[in-house]
Amino acid sequence: MQSITFPGDGTVVLTEQPTPVPGPGEALVKIRASGMCGSDLHFLHGSFPVDPSVVQGHEPCGEVVAVGDGVPESQVKPGDRVLVHHYFGCGHCRRCRQGWPQMCETAPAATMAVDAAGGHAPYAAIPASSLFPMPDGLSFKAGAAIGCGTGTAWGAIKRAGGVEDTVTVVFGQGPVGLSATMFATALGARVIAVDIDDARLAKAREFGAVLTVNPRTENLVEKVSEITSGRLAEVVLETSGRAGDDVFTVLGTFGTAVFVGLPGEALFTTQAIYKKQWTMLTSWTCSSVELERCAAFVVAHDLPVDDLYSHTWRIEQAEEAYEWFGRQDAGKGVFEFD
Template sequence: MKAVVFQGEGRLEIRDYPDPVPGPDEVVIRIKASGMCGSDLHHLHGPIRTGSELVIEGHEPCGVVEIVGDAVRPSEAKVGDRVMVHHYDGCRTCQYCRSGWTQYCPNARIVYGGLNGDGGHADFMKVPAHTLIKLPDSLSFKTGAAISCGTGTAFAAIKRVDLSADETVAVFGQGPVGLSVTLLAKAFGARVIAVDVEPSRLDMAKQFGADHVVDSREQDPVEAIRELTRRGEGADKTVECSAIPAVRRQAIQAARPWGTACMVGVFGKIDLDSEELIHLHKTVLGSLTFSKNQQEDCAQFVAERGLDVESLFTDEFRLAEAEKAYELFDQRKIGKGVFIFD
């Protein structure tokens, strides 16, 4: 099979690998769609990797079960099942593994597609059967790929802030995760204010249901959000998806007294003002990825409401185009890309 590996310092290669053979409790998936994620670029530009350090990239896999191991029960997986992957494994016995938060396993954590396990930028992917989540029949493989990372992350963040239909939420950053927050928050019934600096992203936010959009190059987003909210106090909830320190500060400032600001964009520092946090009784919390149960819940939520998650993807590529795809992605010449397989 063909597969994409990142060698570090901006270099990638398409390599030939033997088709995987499942162990007793494993399955092999024929990949149908594998999404590109902004976090891929951290791996792409990381230190040089060689030998056993190299893994197949792609942590947004979706496809069809091709082979099942001898010990896999039919209730877990059958040949032909349409599936997503919760792209983590662990010891399977600690409190995190048992609760579906396998990515926090302190004993034997595996992250498929970028850290220490082979991912979905390949014709086939081998994973433990317990990592599979059935893809609802009404959802496309591309939608399943999105839910397997960015859209699932957005769903978990909305759950984390306990968003209600009578609330206003301001979403800072309208990349794939932020757009997913906008789309899902509207489906939850909330009033949504979308903030970004790119007109094209703000246009997409409108298409995804944002009630108001704020171009933060043209106006102060904190003041704009206050003007759009009751008594000029700010949004009930804010969700920050850019990881830019200044924007994180704005997300906290734009929350009303007793409001909640959720930090989703990863890496970098968060600057907390004691007056904002203590005097105004604000809550600042973080949300990283999602549990296996939340991934399944997200897929059902999207299916039941007929949400157009697939529109998050702006560009499709074949695996042979991986070098070109990541060059364009790295230069921000495309939005969210996905590799499509026959």
């Protein structure tokens, strides 16, 4: 089967690999959609080390076609449509039992596209414990997005403790930021979307933002002050990885800031801000428990996750797809498989 790999030198290679056979505890998944994530570009250019022979793609979803030994039918069976939580832990430590295999305390978790085969291929053998049922009404493209970028936005909102009845500022309107704008709006927040790209800001308005601000051409603090009568924001989500200092200029007293974007830098002096009574958090992807809740919320509220995608590709277009994606001047891409 044709599979996408990254040697780490900025090139994309299509390799021919055998169709995997599910081992004990695994299921063979026919991949139906596999999303392109901003992290892919770090893998592509070698700034984050990955096995150069490993199949790329950590946002897949699809259908189970076979299971290995020891997988009970009550867990997963052929024909099931499944979401994929792309980290594989020991399954027994307290973090794995809580749904956080990426924080496995027994050993470093295996991660799809880093040291475990990913979803940029027609099939993948995946631990059955990392597969979760897709609700009816959820498309494979939406399921792929929820597997990482959209799920990451959901996880950040959960880390914030909720955004209902707040003014929430979302820095960055890439796929994660747009998802955060969409979720926060659906949960009852008035969302101010911030980005330096006007096309992304237009998309944010489609996803529910009541105000968009381009800080290159507009005064961010003034705009946030106007809509909040000077109180500033109750919640700020930083998804760009580049706006850490700006977060503090628009966060009101007793506000909560969640830092999601990488590389990210946020500097402060305690003496200058301690009277603000701020809560500052980091957030990393989401748990497998919240992955399922995120999917259910999307369906229950009929949210337009599919609209995050601007481009759909076939696997044989991999080189062209990543040349486009590397420019970072458009939306999100996905590989689809028959």
